[in-house]
Amino acid sequence: MKEIEMTGEDQSELDRLVPEWHFREIHRIPVSGTVDEVMRAVYATTWAEAPLARALVAITRADVSAERRIVSDYLRESGEVIPSGSEEFLFAGVQSTEDIPRPPGTISEIVRECAEPGILKIGMNVRYAAGILSTETRIFATDDRTRRRFAPYWLFIRCGSGATRKSMLRAIRGRVVREAAGA
Numbered sequence: 001m002k003e004i005e006m007t008g009e010d011q012s013e014l015d016r017l018v019p020e021w022h023f024r025e026i027h028r029i030p031v032s033g034t035v036d037e038v039m040r041a042v043y044a045t046t047w048a049e050a051p052l053a054r055a056l057v058a059i060t061r062a063d064v065s066a067e068r069r070i071v072s073d074y075l076r077e078s079g080e081v082i083p084s085g086s087e088e089f090l091f092a093g094v095q096s097t098e099d100i101p102r103p104p105g106t107i108s109e110i111v112r113e114c115a116e117p118g119i120l121k122i123g124m125n126v127r128y129a130a131g132i133l134s135t136e137t138r139i140f141a142t143d144d145r146t147r148r149r150f151a152p153y154w155l156f157i158r159c160g161s162g163a164t165r166k167s168m169l170r171a172i173r174g175r176v177v178r179e180a181a182g183a
Contacts, residue, residue: 013084014136015065017092017111018123021138022147025161028134029169033176038128041175042089043072050171070168071126072111079122080107087129093122097141097149117143119158122148126172133172136167 015107027182031038047054048066050166057074058064063169071089075081079093094102098118111121119142140152145183 006049007022012125012127012136013082013088013090014123014138017082017090017108017123018140021140023138023139023150024136025158025165026136027162027165027169028132029166029173030131030172031128031133031176032131033180035128036178037179038133038172039086039089041179042126042128043069043132043174045070045168045172045175047074047090049175053167053171056160056167059160062070069125070171074149075124082108086123088125088127091122091124093120093124094097095120097146115142118146133169137161137165 033041034183036125046067046069047057050070053070054064054066060072060119064074075089075091080091082092084090094110094114095108096102096118097120100116103114103116103119105113110119111123114121121140121142122137123139124134124135124137126135134172139150142148
């Protein structure tokens with residue numbers, strides 16, 4: 001299990017939501033623009049702008065219609081969007097590897113507080129800071145059995161997940177560039 005120890009401006013809302021994790025994926029890309037310009041693009045970018053991401057996510061039979069926005073539509077339907085600062089989109093999700101009822105509470109409460117076995121606590125962000133647009137996913141298993149059961153799946157999806165995230169980041173950067181050029 002890994003843990004982040006940051007304070008002050010370096011700390012993201014994801015650090016507060018999921019400070020410990022068993023599985024983690026980070027992707028970064030430089031982007032020129034203001035926080036407002038970049039975050040506006042984060043919320044506006046559609047699946048049509050990220051064809052590789054669209055193709056990979058379509059395998060899951062999710063609705064990746066060309067006009068649907070990746071963050072604003074798709075992710076909001078997949079879990080809970082947590083209000084965060086102007087430079088970060090924050091998402092929380094909960095999954096079970098067992099046939100157990102979901103613990104009571106909102107998804108973000110479960111991610112922050114639940115210790116019941118059989119639960120995967122998921123946090124994901126899209127953040128723009130110091131000229132870098134990044135996305136990070138952290139997954140914490142509440143017990144060793146759940147962690148061991150999830151590990152093969154994580155190894156299987158990791159490559160496709162990374163390609164999806166990189167495609168999404170390039171699409172957001174492309175939108176920022178087009179909007180700055182007035183296109």
